[in-house]
Structures are given as structure tokens and as C-alpha cells.
Amino acid sequence: MKFETIAIHRGNQITDKNKPVVQPITLSTTFEHGNEGGVLYTRANNPNRRALEEVLAALEKGSDAAAFSSGNAAGTVVFQALEPGSHIIAPDDMYHGLHSSMVNLFGGILEVSFVDMSNLEEVKNAIRPNTGLFWVETPSNPLLKITDIRKISDLAKAQGAVLACDNTFATPVFQNPIELGADIVMHSSTKYFGGHSDVLGGALVTKQTNPFWEKIKMIQQVGGAVPSPFDCYLLCRSIRTLAYRMRGHAQHAMILADFLSHHPKVEKVYFPGLKDHPGHEVAASQMTGFGGMLSFTVKGGAAEADAVVSKMRLFANATSLGGVESLVERRAAVEGPTTKTPQNLLRVSVGLEHTDDLLEDLDQALG
Ligand SMILES: *Cc1c(COP(=O)(O)O)cnc(C)c1O
Secondary structure, three states, rough: OHHHHHHOOOOOOOOOOOOOOOOOOOOOEEOOOOOOHHHHHEEOHHHHHHHHHHHHHHHOOOOEEEOOOOOOHHHHHHOOOOOOEEEEEEEEOOHHHHHHHHHOOOOOOEEEEEEEOOOOHHHHHHOOOEEEEEEEEEOOOOOOOOOOOHHHHHHHHHOEEEEEOOOOOOOHOOOOOOOOOOOOOEOOOOOOOOOOOOOOOOEEEEEOOHHHHHHHHHHHHHOOOOOHHHHHHHHHHHHHHHHHHHHHHHHHHHHHHHHHHHHOOOEEEEEEOOOOOOOOOHHHOOOOOOEEEEEEOOOOOHHHHHHHHHHHHOOEEEEOOOOOOEEEEHHHHHOOOOOOOOOOOOEEEEEOOOHHHHHHHHHHHHO
């Protein structure tokens, strides 16, 4: 079956003899021993979590999935599953919360090199005998850098290392890292999967069920950073419209990127759909759409960028992304004093409002 059909039906698992059309929320934490569904206790499993994990695995073309209480919990479990002393190669531009996990949680336990992963030579030069994980995020947050997943996969295979890809920005609607050679796909389902800025969640999907995956599943159960049945229900509900929302987000982002790239107050636009983006060709070869995220720098500095944000009426000045409503934030202010993100950079999560209204608001805010 095709993506849209799987998205609507795979995460909707009806066992009730009254045959509701929508799977109910199973709040019970415990289940009678020997039940036909094979569920025992909600930390280990739950019908709503099973539905969510099955739809996620199917959409990402993996063999199994594990749902977590946040994207950061999901990513952190991958680092935790590595042998102590392992080395990670990670992008110099990546989601700051997982950067912090690598540095602050695993600093004394794992080694990490942050490199420009859009430059294959830099990645090759960073490989050490103990490199156990290549962590890819493409497009990256917030500079929308593109990493060639196929090429990194060749390096990971030669090294016998795991290739994991944070696919939050692209979603499986536009990019299937497993088909491109990744072993593990990670998501913050808080973003496009949830799609309405009202549920926190994370997920991992694996290509194969192997000992590394068994360890991840063990950490999921023992560590216990699992989503509630209600959160799983909300995600299954939102995933049903994911393909349609993503096409809208991507179409709107292209229109806004084009507008911004011609605006005299704008210094530079970061969007992989633009032909002059350095990752455009690689993006076109591994994605079927360019997503709904873009960043741009305002001529001037932090103050000029802040002034634009304060004039916006439709775009909420808030962090996070992937909801139906448009958001904007000056990213360096959120990432703190150690950030390498330009001070005048605004990151935009392009929503599903009408583009005429979005363009009008951008235009008046830029003055
Ligand atoms: C938000 C985000 C995360 C972290 O997810 P949470 O659900 O906030 O814990 C990880 N990676 C990317 C690319 C993100 O945007």
C-alpha cells in the first residue's frame, strides 16, 4: 500500500467487538496475564503505543520502531546503546538539545567529533578506530545543511559503524534514510508527526532487528522514557494527515523562500529548495520535497533581526516547529552564548495558513 493509505490505517488497530472506527485509548496500565494481545504492563507495551510504533516502522520502511516521551529521549537512547569509549561523528550544525546530550550527558563516556558533514573529506578525516556511530541530521537545524546519506552510509559500512539519521525536518514523506543506507532513523514526533504543537514525543525506527536494536528496546523498557497512551493516540491521529500537511508546508516554504531571496532587507536565505543552496543537488537526489523549514539572515545584527520578529503579527515568536501555525525565532538567542548560529538569523517554521497572508505579514515586518 501507498504512504497515505498506510498513514491512515496502520496506526488504527481495532480489537473491540463493538467495532469503533477509531481505536480507543487504552489507559489501563496492567493487563491480565495470558491475554491474546500479549500486552503486560504499559511501560513495556500498550495497544496505543504498538499502533504508533507499527505505523512509524511502516512509513519509514523499517522493520521495527520504538516510541519515546520526547525526541531528545529517543536520540539519547542511541548514544546510551553504544559501548562506553565509542566515538561519534556528528554534524557541526545540529539540533542543540542532542548536541547537549552528547556533550553534557555522555561527555566522559563517549568521544564526539563535530564536523561539517556536507564535506565528505572532513568526515573521512574524523574517523577513528573506535568510531561506532555516524549521526546525521539532514536538513540540519537551523542552517538547513544537507548531508549525502548514501555517501555517509558507505563510510559507515566500511567502518562497521551504525548510521543514524535525525529525519525530523524531512519526515518520511520526503526522505527515507533507511532506503538511502541508514541503520536507524530518529524523530522528534513533537514536530511534523504531531503537527499541531500539542504533543511531545520521539521515535526510533530500525532497518534490522539486530543486537544493537535489542539493546535500544531494552533501554526503552528499563529506562522507561515512554509516551503515554494519550500521546500515542494523538500521534496516530495526526499521522493520518501527515502527507497532505507536508506537501502544504513544503509548497508554502518554497513560496516564502523565493520571496525572501528577492527582498532587499534580507541578507541570505537558507532553504534547500533554492537552486543556489550549496546542498540543493544532493537534497534533490535524496528528497522528494524540500520540507517546510527555512532560515534567513536580516541585514544588520541581532537588533535588526529582533525588530523584524517584533513586528510580525501572524508568525508567533516561539521555538519548536512542524505545527500548522507559522513560527519564527531568532535562533542564536535560544541556543545561548556558545552558539555558532549567526546572530541575525531567523528560523521559520512555515505553517499552513494561506501564503498570501504569510507573505503580507513578512513584507510589513521587514518594512
Ligand atoms: C525538536 C528536535 C529534537 C528534539 O525533540 P524533542 O521532542 O523536543 O525532545 C531533535 N531533533 C530535531 C531536528 C528537532 O527539531
